[in-house]
Amino acid sequence: MTAVLEVRDLQKNFGAVIAAKDINVTVNEHEIIGIIGANGAGKTTFVNMVTGYLKPTSGQIEFAGRNIMGLPPRTITNLGISRSFQVPQVFASETVFDNLMMAYAITEASGLELLSPLYNDERAARVDSHLARYQIAEYRNATSSTLPQGVRKLLDIAMAAVSKPTILMLDEPTSGISVEEKFDLMDTIMEALRQDQTTVLFIEHDMEIVERYVSRVLAFYQGRIICDAPVAEALLDPGVREFVIGEEYHRTRTANGNGGDNGGQL
Amino acid sequence: MRYMDKTIVGLSIAFVVLFCADFFMAEWVRFIGLQSLARGAVALGLLVLWRTGLVSFGHALYFGFGAYAAAMLTLIGYHDAFFLVFAGTLAAGVLAYLLGFLLRRYRAIFFALLNMAFSMILYGVIVKTEELGSTDGFSVLTPTFLGYAPKGEAVQTTLFIFTLVFTYIITVGVHLYMKTTLGGMSMAVRENEIRVEYLGYSAEKVIHVKYVFSGLVAGFGGAIMALAIGQVDPDSMANWTVSGEFVFITILSGIGNVGATYIGALVFELIRTYAFEYAPLFWQFILGGSLLAIIMFLPDGIWSLFGRLRRSDSSESSSSSNKAPSP
Ligand SMILES: Nc1ncnc2c1ncn2[C@@H]1O[C@H](COP(=O)(O)OP(=O)(O)O)[C@@H](O)[C@H]1O
Ligand SMILES: [Mg+2]
Numbered sequence: 344m345t346a347v348l349e350v351r352d353l354q355k356n357f358g359a360v361i362a363a364k365d366i367n368v369t370v371n372e373h374e375i376i377g378i379i380g381a382n383g384a385g386k387t388t389f390v391n392m393v394t395g396y397l398k399p400t401s402g403q404i405e406f407a408g409r410n411i412m413g414l415p416p417r418t419i420t421n422l423g424i425s426r427s428f429q430v431p432q433v434f435a436s437e438t439v440f441d442n443l444m445m446a447y448a449i450t451e452a453s454g455l456e457l458l459s460p461l462y463n464d465e466r467a468a469r470v471d472s473h474l475a476r477y478q479i480a481e482y483r484n485a486t487s488s489t490l491p492q493g494v495r496k497l498l499d500i501a502m503a504a505v506s507k508p509t510i511l512m513l514d515e516p517t518s519g520i521s522v523e524e525k526f527d528l529m530d531t532i533m534e535a536l537r538q539d540q541t542t543v544l545f546i547e548h549d550m551e552i553v554e555r556y557v558s559r560v561l562a563f564y565q566g567r568i569i570c571d572a573p574v575a576e577a578l579l580d581p582g583v584r585e586f587v588i589g590e591e592y593h594r595t596r597t598a599n600g601n602g603g604d605n606g607g608q609l
Numbered sequence: 610m611r612y613m614d615k616t617i618v619g620l621s622i623a624f625v626v627l628f629c630a631d632f633f634m635a636e637w638v639r640f641i642g643l644q645s646l647a648r649g650a651v652a653l654g655l656l657v658l659w660r661t662g663l664v665s666f667g668h669a670l671y672f673g674f675g676a677y678a679a680a681m682l683t684l685i686g687y688h689d690a691f692f693l694v695f696a697g698t699l700a701a702g703v704l705a706y707l708l709g710f711l712l713r714r715y716r717a718i719f720f721a722l723l724n725m726a727f728s729m730i731l732y733g734v735i736v737k738t739e740e741l742g743s744t745d746g747f748s749v750l751t752p753t754f755l756g757y758a759p760k761g762e763a764v765q766t767t768l769f770i771f772t773l774v775f776t777y778i779i780t781v782g783v784h785l786y787m788k789t790t791l792g793g794m795s796m797a798v799r800e801n802e803i804r805v806e807y808l809g810y811s812a813e814k815v816i817h818v819k820y821v822f823s824g825l826v827a828g829f830g831g832a833i834m835a836l837a838i839g840q841v842d843p844d845s846m847a848n849w850t851v852s853g854e855f856v857f858i859t860i861l862s863g864i865g866n867v868g869a870t871y872i873g874a875l876v877f878e879l880i881r882t883y884a885f886e887y888a889p890l891f892w893q894f895i896l897g898g899s900l901l902a903i904i905m906f907l908p909d910g911i912w913s914l915f916g917r918l919r920r921s922d923s924s925e926s927s928s929s930s931n932k933a934p935s936p
Pocket of ligand 1: 357360361362380381382383384385386387388389
């Protein structure tokens, strides 16, 4: 097993709020990791720090042996860590096809190539096969803002996957998706990513999804990782049962199964 | 799939027609035409910014800078139109490049007003500089064209052809540029900067490039205007109302097509000329009324009239929803 991501003593303060503290994680190649924890536990903050959206207060992040602390998102993306968002970040007034066309163009072009035509037939063919892989081909010409939530989530993830990242971090891929559709959605995503052997970390509230798809669990509670273990072990962990699953159970019952709401933040 | 690009065909036809018409046009028509081409070029720069989601209330800065740069060179003995216009364009571009490092960090109203602030600084500097004629400005001698020194009406005829050729090249260039990856990123930045960053490119860099471009064409327009009028002065070159006129023209034209900016500029020129002539006390009223009518009845500008007639070149239509979203 080769370690691709090493996070050491990561901490993030928002004024008096400590959103992350003593975060230590080593992620190995080809792992599928589930990140669990109640709302406000610090899951998104962790993803935001690793992908460069937030600057950690202190600590260390190494990707493929290189220090990536303080680098902007675009640099980290180009190095090989990509992400999707709790609230999908797409080009809302454009079609699904044009969204991916742009994603491919930005990913593929650099330097003077930026001045070659965005559209070409080979690129369009790549977009179409990508659409098929993520099973959203039937929405090819639909405007993104009109898409059903599940399709918009898939588009967001498909865009993040265009660069064939080494690591892909998914922030609540199944939030806002009905229970019946969740497994189909995850099947599509995980199958698509398996083909590229992508290392995946995804944030998830539904323990059935976690059990089905991940090999390892990171459980967050009040900004700390309270459990880092193989999935079977983690779901039996007393701390996890008390502070994550217990609250999850309570939360899903009261919030009617809708995923975490971050108040409009990433 | 090979097809004729309708925009380029249209621009080429317009170019040929105007080129031929130059030899028959009445002097005042040619003068309006020259001004429309100059202002239309500035609006073309604003169109590119607009497609990126940005509006500038201060592009008289680059218009004035280009005009004064060209005019000042005539004071020290340079009179070749090619050199003057090139220098005016370049000077404005360099200024935009420098200010761009600051402006690329701002959006929306902050971007718009920061541009305005810089333009007012230029205006203030010009007004306070006696050597540049202060509020009166100074005259610009008749240019030569690579050694050819036209006299009388031939001056304007030649200048018109000169302007037409460069405007054509710039406009076709912008049209082609908008189809490239960097050009297309206007849409991406306007729609979602976060996604652009997470696709691995800098939204600020995209904005900076667009901004320098808008500065270059505004400088070009300014230099042309200085030669066309034979005079530069702060109130018609660098005042904030001039910036407002450029925004006016851009709204009038719509951002659907690069050629529309010249039509918008021409319509603006005509409204202003006639409103001023026939209703000297109400011309601003008429100008405002026209703007209101456009926003209410043609929210995507004059260009949408053509779009309604024939749906074409769909790759270029970026329908801007100007209204507040309804719930
Ligand atoms: N930009 C921010 N400013 C201030 N506080 C924040 C910010 N982002 C997150 N927080 C706080 O940090 C904590 C962790 O949030 P977050 O990582 O979004 O939790 P979650 O596990 O639900 O994704 C919460 O208390 C949240 O209110
Ligand atoms: Mg979250």
